[in-house]
Amino acid sequence: MKIIMSTQEARRVTIMHECLKGIRTNKQAAQLLKITERQVQRLKAKARHDGISAVLHGNRGIPPAHALTKEQRKEIADIYAEELKNYNYSHARDVLEEDKAIIVSRSTVSRILRNQGIKSPKSRRPRKNHPSRDARSREGSMAQMDASSYDWLSNGSYLQLHGSIDDATGKVLALHFEQEETTHGYNELVYQMNSRKRLPQEFYVDCRTTFRNNNKPLESLSIDEELSGKTNFMTQFQRSMHELGIVLIYAHSPEAKGRIERLWETLQDRLPKDLARKGITTVEAANAYLPTYISYFNRKFAVKAKDPELDYAPSIPLRELKIILAHQEKRKLDRGLSFSYLGKRYSLPQMTGKEKEPLSQRDIITVATSEYIGIQVLTKGRILEPVELRERAKAIIEDVPDKIKLNEDHWVSKPKNNSPWHKTNSLFFTR
Structure with missing residues (x-):
């Protein structure tokens, strides 16, 4: 019967064969195989009784108890072909565990799919060499x-x-x-x-x-x-x-x-x-x-940091953080303690409860705006809510007629303009 052995198994058989013939001592065989002399004696006795091939492992040729069956391997290949097409091997393995409760290693998925002629869509490129730096030792440092x-x-x-x-x-x-x-x-x-x-x-x-x-x-x-x-x-x-x-x-x-x-x-x-x-x-x-x-x-x-101590900055109260992250611009108050922002006029309250706000004209204020706070004003350590001012209605000036009608039968002529500039024309300026 033909027996296929690996290099290590062939070496083991050769050393035990030499030991049986007396070419090597039990001590020498134990040192080469990295086992005890007592184990060498057991292997020699087993080889004399069952032949030299008995020194190989006893489970050789027997499928492992935890090995996947043919049906399980087919199920993995079918799931990949139907649902996980173009997933790389690692991603496919994660989805099988998360969604299908099939727990296998990446190498197992790779072996099954390669046997089916399915290659990973993510090709491995050679790494480029760049000057490297050491990662920060503490989590939260950067x-x-x-x-x-x-x-x-x-x-x-x-x-x-x-x-x-x-x-x-x-x-x-x-x-x-x-x-x-x-x-x-x-x-x-x-x-x-x-x-x-x-x-x-x-x-x-x-x-x-x-x-x-x-x-x-x-x-x-x-x-x-x-x-x-x-x-x-x-x-x-x-x-x-x-x-x-x-x-x-x-x-x-x-x-x-x-x-x-x-x-x-x-x-x-x-x-x-x-x-x-x-x-x-x-x-x-x-x-x-x-x-x-x-x-x-x-x-x-994620991996573990070299130093287990955390180095995160202290958290900020949400109300304060909303003000800090808002868009901020400077404005100057006018005489009416109002200011212009994005084409609109706003005024600031002069009283907060019974307390008067320390505001004066020409004060520089900070206008903060965001979707979380709307529009607020920061000045002298205070946060104020501005009030939008309504636009004043502009007066409509109608064209004045040459004659003004007082009643049905009486018209008054428009006064003449005697200004010297009114009497000039383009010919006058040309001269």
């Missing part, structure tokens, strides 16, 4: 933030997915869909992180104008102006992060913030298929599903 444009809903809408990921652990801290990449989208991420007490100490971002005024950078301010908190050249997001005490670090290449770039690569492959499988077709439904998806994603891909 988070990378970016947005990715993709056909997330598989309907040609090409939404912008704003996201933030922890640098130390790879945990997704927040995700939010918007039609365009905007400051509002990034503010929504800050709201999510603050509500979950996951506000980082630093944000690692790119050099988009949302994060930095590239025409008049902050560096053009003097040291005294920076220390005084002057924010003339800051964008709205820069200003809000400055007030929150969060440092913005700027990356000058995609490779510099590689963790979030790899996150987009993973999400672009997985998230659209998961949204389609859940029947999600609108932006509102997608945003409602994202918290559940974040929990699943972090269980699957």
